[in-house]
Amino acid sequence: MKPAPFTYHRARDTEGAVRLLAELGDDAKPIAGGQSLVAMMGFRLARPRHLVDIARLPDLDYLRRDADGALRIGALTTHHTVETAGDGALGAGYAVLRDAMRWVGHLPIRTRGTVGGSIAHADATAEWCLLAVLFDAELTAYGPHGERRIPAAEFFHGFYTNALEPDELLVDVRFPAPARHAALTEFAERHGDFAIVSAAVTLDFGPEEGAGPGTTPLRGGRVALGGVAPTPVRVPEAEEVLAAGGRADAALFAECAARAAAAVDPPGDANGSSQYRRSLVRTLVEQALEEAVNR
Ligand SMILES: Cc1cc2nc3c(=O)[nH]c(=O)nc-3n(C[C@H](O)[C@H](O)[C@H](O)COP(=O)(O)OP(=O)(O)OC[C@H]3O[C@@H](n4cnc5c(N)ncnc54)[C@H](O)[C@@H]3O)c2cc1C
Structure with missing residues (x-):
């Protein structure tokens, strides 16, 4: 399929991109890696009359550590940059971001697709959306009225919809x-x-983890799921099991996974019934907990 006709604009800087988006109105869309938008346009699921190319904007491709230990990722950073980042660039405690990239499409997609594009696209099973919700990430939007910070929990509004205004760009993910x-x-x-x-x-063993997760009692943890609702979700019912403490062992993980499966009511579709997705939740949460404890 061919996309509907559109006019191409290339922005030179973030200010210029935002100005163009504001001028062109609802008929315009930013394009970053193009790995989702071009396919949507090909199928005519998206028909923007103007594309504002932000791929070459300077200063939005970075991995930075804040003094408080936070990691900030520029919106134009590609999946592949994170996948190949060393421990020094990523920082201790963020290796899961790097490891998660192997699940994102194929290498050519990861070399072009961006972190910001992925989050803005707001697919309910996209890895970056899930990671943003898991980590309580803070998303910075930039528009004609300046910067706006949006917690991940408020950013995703539903299937492919988010909290950005049409003339705002996602610029930073913290x-x-x-x-x-x-x-x-x-x-x-x-x-x-x-x-x-x-x-x-995630599993939290507190600061006195010295003896290792096998012996140190659990302090808490987080559980987030994709593919069970229109947006990625945290599962408080499963997190209560982790917060209750105790040894991080197979029995506790099985209980946590069972609670997660019981808590969700996934939609059924051509890819799997509701019951099938619920059984996947149980298996995958247990598997993720096993992987997390062994890190
Ligand atoms: C075959 C295939 C398999 C894939 N598999 C996966 C997968 O398993 N997991 C996964 O997560 N992704 C997958 N993807 C999608 C890929 O990760 C994309 O890179 C990503 O979804 C979008 O990033 P992008 O930079 O290409 O954004 P684009 O396609 O350029 O844009 C996507 C949307 O976000 C908007 N946008 C882009 N950047 C910004 C910004 N900074 N601010 C505001 N709005 C913005 C655009 O207007 C558009 O609406 C796959 C893609 C393909 C083609």
Whole structure:
């Protein structure tokens, strides 16, 4: 399929991109890596009359550490940059971001697709959306009225919809605190496909972890799921099991996974019934917890 006709504009800087978006109105869309938007346009699911190319904007391609240990990722940073980042660039406690990239499509897609594009696209099973919700990331939008910070929990409004105004760009994603024991896993029919269900978890053993997670009692943790609702979700019912403490062992993980499966009411579709997705939740949460504890 061919896209509907459009006019191409290339922005030179962030100010210019935002100005163009404001001038062109609702008929304009930014394009970053083009790995989702071009396909949507090809299928005529998106018909922007103007494309504002932001791919070459300076200063939005970075991995930075704040003094408080937070990690900030520029919106134009590609999946592949994160996938190949060393521990020095990423910082201790963010390795799960790097490891999660192997689940994102295929290498050519990861070399062009961007972190900001992925989050702005707001696919319910996209890895970056899930990681943003898991880490309580803070998303910075930039528009004609300046910067606006949006917590991940308020950013995703539904299938492919988000809190950005049409003339705003997502410019920065801030992961506020590291998670040493964290993992993301998922199930897709074929390697490189979007997940049917994905699960991401963190485990917190507190500062006195010295003796190792096998002996130190658990202090808490987070459980986030993709593919069970129109947006990625945290699962408080499962997190209560982790917050209750105790040994991080197979029995506790099984209980946590069962609670997660019981708490969700996934939609059924051609990729899997509601019951199938619920059973995937149980398997994947248990698997993610095992991976996280062994980190
Ligand atoms: C075959 C295939 C398999 C894939 N598999 C996966 C997968 O398993 N997991 C996964 O997560 N992704 C997958 N993707 C999508 C890929 O990760 C994309 O890179 C990503 O979804 C969008 O990033 P992009 O930079 O290409 O954005 P684009 O396609 O350029 O834009 C996507 C949307 O975001 C908007 N946008 C882009 N950047 C910004 C910004 N900074 N501010 C505001 N709005 C913005 C655009 O207007 C558009 O609406 C796959 C893609 C393909 C083609």
